[in-house]
Amino acid sequence: MPGVSYVVPVLNEEKYIADSIRAILAQDYNGAQELILALGPSTDRTEDIVREIASTDERITVVTNPRVDIPAGLNIAISRSTQPIVIRVDAHSELSANYTTDGVRSLLDNGVANVGGIMHARGRTPFQNAIARAYNSPFGLGGAAYHGSGEAGPAESAYLGIFRREVLHEVGLYDESIRRGEDWELNLRIRQAGHTVWFDPALSVTYWPRDTWGNLARQFAATGTWRAELVRRYGGKNPWRFFVPPLLVLTWFLSLLIAGLQLTGVFSPLSSALASVVYAGPALYLLALIVVSLRMPGPLTLRDRFYSLVVFATMHLSWGFGFLVGIVRGGHHSVDTSRTTAPRER
Structure with a gap:
């Protein structure tokens, strides 16, 4: 050989x-x-x-x-x-x-x-x-x-x-x-x-x-930022699935904005009802998190399934947020600090 x-x-x-x-x-x-x-x-x-x-x-x-x-x-x-x-x-x-x-x-x-x-x-x-x-x-x-x-x-x-x-x-x-x-x-x-x-x-x-929540979030934020840099360089050669997390984060941002406008009375009743459609995205995502976490195979405790829900959300939202940052400013200044800091015991 x-x-x-x-x-x-x-x-x-x-x-x-x-x-x-x-x-x-x-x-x-x-x-x-x-x-x-x-x-x-x-x-x-x-x-x-x-x-x-x-x-x-x-x-x-x-x-x-x-x-x-x-x-x-x-x-x-x-x-x-x-x-x-x-x-x-x-x-x-x-x-x-x-x-x-x-x-x-x-x-x-x-x-x-x-x-x-x-x-x-x-x-x-x-x-x-x-x-x-x-x-x-x-x-x-x-x-x-x-x-x-x-x-x-x-x-x-x-x-x-x-x-x-x-x-x-x-x-x-x-x-x-x-x-x-x-x-x-x-x-x-x-x-x-x-x-x-x-x-x-x-x-x-x-x-x-990674073995801590903080390191996981930092890792995926950095990964999302650099994926955005690759999109800036290579455009449509990137798979479509990489655009899903940033779209998810955008729907959360938009939902918070709409909620604020509704609470301050900016919208008319009809406009407010129409704008509420934006909540469908986060609601469906939360439902998916719960269903997938509850259906994870294996003899898992309720704590294990809660950890799974937290991990899924952290991975997706950190990645999506990092992607949006990277699209705006590129990835050149982004460092994965989950690697550069010494490991910590849980």
Whole structure:
């Protein structure tokens, strides 16, 4: 099998990085392997953990990423790597044991440029479990194939990615001016260059999402802002589902405005009745939140279902608000502060 280079951007991941590295080093793969860790200026114990593990395995190389941003770290790691296949891994994810073997075979057998599989979110606390359930639900993140299941075949984008090195260099690696949504943008350029991005549901990755409400809100606000930046750059090439959260936020804003005007007596009775139609959007959304949260599968407590409702609303409204901010001013000044602050225990 061809050699593979795992590239991992790392910042403030003391809770997850050791398990992520161990899952990579334990891959059942009959080929050369190297692991390049792009280490950002962490404020927790991440650097100590990384360097301790690196000292025990010659396959690991640690490089510094002074710019912090994920695309910059990935490009630094790719530039230091040597193998013909490049495998992106997140520091808060764990590859299944056969991920590399199955992924490289899928890449070669299908003659494609990039292969990705399913992100299976998991949690360690009740609230993080609620976030994981939302990630795994079509209602949470819009039903992209890699959040659920589906048939193997060409895809718009891929989670993480198993790449042919020559294709990465052909399209110019990751765009370092994009801090969020870099995967989608890279895969768009890969497809525009005439290559195929492939989804393979046989590939599975465990993903550990943010574990506090504040970090979740900051993450999704930043993601929405950068999605808006991608809309500003690429327009209609973005999927329609990304416009739903900002429309939801706009209906909430409009509902509050109409309510204020009604309370101050600005509208006539007829105008007020007609304007009340705007409340249908938020009402239907609240109903959907309640129904979906109550119908989440599994032996869940009432608290678990309430957490799910809160998580869904936080993801959608934070994303939508961030999108509206990004459409107005772009994404250049937006930073995902859920990564730059040290993790906090619940």
